[in-house]
Amino acid sequence: MLILKKILLFFALIFLFESSYSQSRYQFYGKEDVKQKLPFKLINNLIVIPVQVNGQDLSFILDTGVNKTILFNLSDKDSIGLNQVRRIKLKGLGNGKPVHALISKNNNFRVSKIVNYNEDLYVILREDLNFSAKMGVAIHGIIGYNLLKDVIVKINYKTKTLTFYNPKKYEVKPCRKCETFDLKFFRNKPYINTAIQLDTIGEKLTDTKLLIDSGGSDALWLFEETKEDIKTPKKFFNDILGEGLSGTIYGNRSKVPKFVLGKYVIKEPTVSFLDTTTTVNARVFKDRNGSIGGAILRRFKVWLDYPNKKVVFKKNSSLKKGFYYNMSGLIVVYDGQQLIKEEEQVAVKNPFGLSSSSELTSDSDVFSFVSKFSYNFKPLFKIQEVIEGSPAHEVGLLKDDVITKINGKSAHLYTLDEINGMFVLEPNLKVTLEIERDGIPYKYKFKLKRRI
Structure with missing residues (x-):
């Protein structure tokens, strides 16, 4: 999927300038020390959970692709006290230079009723790293290995719930319909063995x-040149895949005939073949050939068992659904709030007892319907980018157009994730957009179209 430009795909961070060896640990507390259940938001295939940091309630992405806890984009309302702070530099994906950051030690973290009183926190000092606009909700950071190493977690993408189990009290239940894999860790990131059919001719796997990457919204990443067979198929399109910690990520988008995850066969998943230069840090582990992202993970119920180095998959009802890229050519982002006038019909008692067709009567009273108006702040969405040659481009939609209605429904009644989700439903689906450009309204119609 092209939506959100995959900014959140690229946090497989390699810390070149700093290593931390603190003995931080997450522990269950209270009477419910066997398991804890936590609802999450699923946005663009990414898991967003509430995390309390030094007493402040924040929102983090649960990301198996990161080995450090990272904080960014705090507003004045979200400001928190950080302990034992000093400056460092970090290097991640992208072709830019290392970025300035802070490391803060001995912070208090709480996820549900699981606490850590000695968490190291890395604070990114990049003002342009604004995930909230791309996600449509406030995103303050990402958390991965530091939490997952101390728990066993079941991810239920259908019910949007996480269940954290205490490893000391967890009992493994037999599951004949499940597939279990051994986890191999490199720099505290989990890897499994899989197979892919790359050639459309024959059945060679x-x-x-x-890497299991719950912080990646794509289905698959593959790294060319890590194996002789891994190369971009003939049908592809080149694209900016997103922004990493150290700059822009480039690559080719395509599809492959088949992905095999144990006994599960997934047909025609979307694949991004990443540019070698901007992903050099992701290739430090020489045995790595790529990543499994949220577009595949969400088709399963997943048990992550870091303490015992296991992962378990059980298919859900979405396993056989198709994979599509953004077929509109639009990149839509959240752009703050706007004041909307809303009308509501309210029944009021008629003191004169007169009745009309627009009035409601009871045995003793007569009520009239009147319009009540209120002004409320609602989300504002705009077009950040229009891909050249796409259906949206061909009908005349432009960058910075403000979206007012989608298929006849006010845009503010949707979430950003719902809007982006419309563009990956199915080919030939009709979309009607009403927009404002320099204060003038326009209306456009187009059909979603496959790019490959």
Whole structure:
């Protein structure tokens, strides 16, 4: 999927300038020390959970692709006290230079009723790293290994719930319909063995070792040149895949015939073949061939068992659904709030007892319907980018157009995730957009179209 430009895909961070060896640990507390259940938001295939940091309630992405806890984009309302702070530099994906950051030690973290009183926190000092606009909700940071190493977690993408189990009290239940894999860790990131059919001719499968990356919204990443068979198919399109910690990520988008996850066969998943230069840090683990992202993970119920180095998959009802890229050519972002006038019909008692067709009567009273108006702040969405040659581009939609209605429904009644989700439903689906450009309203119609 092209939506959100995959900014959140690229936090497989390599810390070149700082290593931390603190003995921080998450522990269950209270009477419910066997398991804790936590609802999450699923946005663009990413898991967003509430995390309390030094007493402040924040929102983090649960990301198996990161080995450090990272904080960014705090507003004045979200400001928190940080302990034992000093400056460092970090290097991640992208072709830019290392970025300035802070490391803060001995912070108090709480996830549900699981606490850590000695968490290291890395604070990114990049003002342009604004995930909230791309997600449509406030995103303050990402958390991964530091939490997951101390728990066993079941991710239920259908019910949007996480269940954290205490490893000391967890009992493994037999599951004949499940598939269990051994986890191999490199720099505290989990890898499993899979297989991919890359050629449309024949049934040859190529063995691959992939990172489990719940912080990636794509289905698959593959790294060319890590194996002879891994190369971009003939049908592809080049694209900016997103922004990493150290700059822009480039690559080719395509599809492959088949992805094999144990006994599960997933047909025609979307794949991004990443540019070698901007992903050099992701290739430090020489055995790695790519990643499995949220577009595949969400088709399963997943048990992550870091303490015992296991992961378990059980398919859900979405396993056989198709994979599509953004077929509109639009990149839509949240752009703050706007004041909307809303009308509501309210029944009021008629003191004169007169009745009309627009009035409601009871045995003793007569009520009239009147319009009540209120002004409320609602989300504002705008077009950040229009891909050249796309259906949206061909009908005349432009960058910075403000979206007012989608298929006849006011845009503010949707979430950003719902809007982006419309563009990956199915080919030939009709979309009607009403927009404002320099204060003038326009209306456009187009059909979603496959790019490959």
